[in-house]
Amino acid sequence: MAGEVNATILTARIRKERRGAGASSFILDVSIEASPGITILFGPSGAGKSTLLDSVAGLARPDEGRIVAGGDVLFDSARGIDVPAPKRRTAYVFQTLALFPHLSAEENVSYGLMDLQEEERRKRVEAILKAFRVEKLRRQRPAEISGGEKQRIALARSLVTEPRVLLLDEPLTGLDAELKASIVDDLCAWNAAKGIPILYVTHSREEVHALGERVIALDNGRVVSAGAPTDVLDAPRRKKLAQAAGFENMLSATVLDLREADGVMRVRLGESACEIEVPLGYAAAGHRVQVAVRAGDILLATERPHGLSARNVMDGRIISLEQRGTMVIARVDCGVIFVVHVTPGAVRALELTAGRRVWLVLKTHSCHLVE
Amino acid sequence: MEALWLSMKLAACVAAILLAIGMPVAYWLAYSNWRGKFLLESLVALPLVLPPTVLGFYALVAMGPRGPLGKLWIALFGHGLAFTFSGLILASVLYSFPFAVQPLVASFEGVDRRLLDASAVLGAGSSRTFCRVILPLSLPGVVTAAVLSFAHTLGEFGVVLMVGGNLAGVTRTVSIDIYDRVQSLEYGEANRMALVLLTISFSVLCVVYAVNRRVWTPWPAK
Numbered sequence: 001m002a003g004e005v006n007a008t009i010l011t012a013r014i015r016k017e018r019r020g021a022g023a024s025s026f027i028l029d030v031s032i033e034a035s036p037g038i039t040i041l042f043g044p045s046g047a048g049k050s051t052l053l054d055s056v057a058g059l060a061r062p063d064e065g066r067i068v069a070g071g072d073v074l075f076d077s078a079r080g081i082d083v084p085a086p087k088r089r090t091a092y093v094f095q096t097l098a099l100f101p102h103l104s105a106e107e108n109v110s111y112g113l114m115d116l117q118e119e120e121r122r123k124r125v126e127a128i129l130k131a132f133r134v135e136k137l138r139r140q141r142p143a144e145i146s147g148g149e150k151q152r153i154a155l156a157r158s159l160v161t162e163p164r165v166l167l168l169d170e171p172l173t174g175l176d177a178e179l180k181a182s183i184v185d186d187l188c189a190w191n192a193a194k195g196i197p198i199l200y201v202t203h204s205r206e207e208v209h210a211l212g213e214r215v216i217a218l219d220n221g222r223v224v225s226a227g228a229p230t231d232v233l234d235a236p237r238r239k240k241l242a243q244a245a246g247f248e249n250m251l252s253a254t255v256l257d258l259r260e261a262d263g264v265m266r267v268r269l270g271e272s273a274c275e276i277e278v279p280l281g282y283a284a285a286g287h288r289v290q291v292a293v294r295a296g297d298i299l300l301a302t303e304r305p306h307g308l309s310a311r312n313v314m315d316g317r318i319i320s321l322e323q324r325g326t327m328v329i330a331r332v333d334c335g336v337i338f339v340v341h342v343t344p345g346a347v348r349a350l351e352l353t354a355g356r357r358v359w360l361v362l363k364t365h366s367c368h369l370v371e
Numbered sequence: 372m373e374a375l376w377l378s379m380k381l382a383a384c385v386a387a388i389l390l391a392i393g394m395p396v397a398y399w400l401a402y403s404n405w406r407g408k409f410l411l412e413s414l415v416a417l418p419l420v421l422p423p424t425v426l427g428f429y430a431l432v433a434m435g436p437r438g439p440l441g442k443l444w445i446a447l448f449g450h451g452l453a454f455t456f457s458g459l460i461l462a463s464v465l466y467s468f469p470f471a472v473q474p475l476v477a478s479f480e481g482v483d484r485r486l487l488d489a490s491a492v493l494g495a496g497s498s499r500t501f502c503r504v505i506l507p508l509s510l511p512g513v514v515t516a517a518v519l520s521f522a523h524t525l526g527e528f529g530v531v532l533m534v535g536g537n538l539a540g541v542t543r544t545v546s547i548d549i550y551d552r553v554q555s556l557e558y559g560e561a562n563r564m565a566l567v568l569l570t571i572s573f574s575v576l577c578v579v580y581a582v583n584r585r586v587w588t589p590w591p592a593k
Contacts (some may be wrong), residue, residue, distance in 0.1 A: 038533070054421075054488075057488075057492050058491075058492075059488050059491065059492070084491075085489050085491040085492055086492070086493075086494045086495055086496055087494075088492075089494075090492060091492065092488070092492045093487070094485050094489065096483070096485055098483065098485040098486050098488065099489075099491040100486060100489070100490075100503075101508070102507045102508060111490070111493050111495070112493035112494050112495075113496070114494075114499070115494070141573060157493070158492070158493070161493060161494065279372070
């Protein structure tokens, strides 16, 4: 629909449940918008970034939602629209690049142009090979081409089709910064003329800062924040990052003493009397530090455990139990509040209820210092 | 020599037919998400465990003048199917089915899924993806399927005996011929034919293993 104001904007509202055994089930529930230029999707692995890209490309089918690119509806569960992947005109560069190993660079690049006239096809392939500086490699097969150049060819292959959206799934991992920068420059130069939205998935901070005009941080299937890179990553800097990386427990603590020979130090959590042992960090007695612990890394016992190698055993009381999917989130008061993930089976077997006295077991190396 | 020629002709026909039928079946088996897929998988693998005489027996019953296939054949062509070369081909196709389908399934499944995704995103429908990506990357599997169904048909005995009988020039294949000659104590003649069969079988298996070990390949590995 030419003339529409939002002609080149990608909007996607996607809900997709992935059923799996136990903790592997997962719900992606996001709503994003990407205008022309690079939008970074940032988050730890398993946050749902690839599922999001697959849904936009038509390789995965959302349970419900609506995807609109360049004014055209690609998917709309309410209206029963699901444009098949070959007709979506989305370009997708996979993490593995997925170059066809049996075709030369040139044949790879022209793969998406099979409906064009020979003449036109050659012209376009020529232009894009030049734009990405790989015209010398046209006769080589992917196995004979170096990493960075493969990435260039993969980009050329997807962009030569004049897509309306470009999806990049960590396409530049494993390249050194200089090479990365030069490829990104070529990509931006190309897009200066085309002006399509580019969704760029990464879990690297450096890439976020280097590329980002806009960042959308995903965690555990949700958008946790969105905005300029500095807003998303730096304020307050490490805490957000740690949360984006899936640490449910962020505890401030005071260092009591260092045991350098053992590589550990003791800290007191918050204002409580609760003391735990954590890995040695750059800190001195009296310093304030942040300790991050994943809810899934904490063991819960209904009797005081003994004979354990884990150094931290805290007693407390269950405040609440909340079932979410196939997981139960327990909040336990040990002087500070811990979030602990347990299975519904464990809740039944241990007869866990709110108010019950429990012990939490925490390995030293499950405690991560983030400041 | 007539028997050998007949066997070769039979094996070549069967291999060609099996490739043609085997590919769509293998494609479906490799990529379908249907939960009942195991049923077809079991059916395809059945000739591997069934005694050839059992398969041959049912094939014969079906092809006989009162069997469904036999009736159909008579209606279409005016003559029966049992004890003919066509009947032999049909039974052999059934008997060698897994030898064609299983290598095809294995090689189709071995193609990186992301390559298929890449092809789809680049605008290719499933038939173009099959011809331009799956098939070229499954070439060793296709060669294996062709060669194994050829070799397996060449060496079959039980099914041929049940369905084809022993008509010189029509259904007397080399394995039956060898059996005949041993029965009539022509050991020299039997030995000659057996050696030919042995040599062919060995060379054919060499081709299969060499292709799959990538001793030679159409393109360098990734």
